[in-house]
């Protein structure tokens with residue numbers, strides 16, 4: 001599974017971090033998303049899909 005994010009369009013809502021803290025973090029300065037794992041293992045699949053679904057800016061793309 002591969003993840004792509006459009007950090008430029010991120011509004012820093014932080015939903016992704018709440019859903020999948022092992023995969024996403026937020027920049028300390030402006031709160032925008034930081035991708036910790038571009039290719040997370042399958043056991044994180046549900047958390048990643050939830051993050052993508054809940055992201056209000058729809059900037060998380062998941063390629064399964």
Ligand code: SF4
Nearest residue numbers: 010011013014016055
């Ligand atoms: S949930 Fe979306 S908008 Fe919010 S920090 Fe994560 S990527 Fe950015």
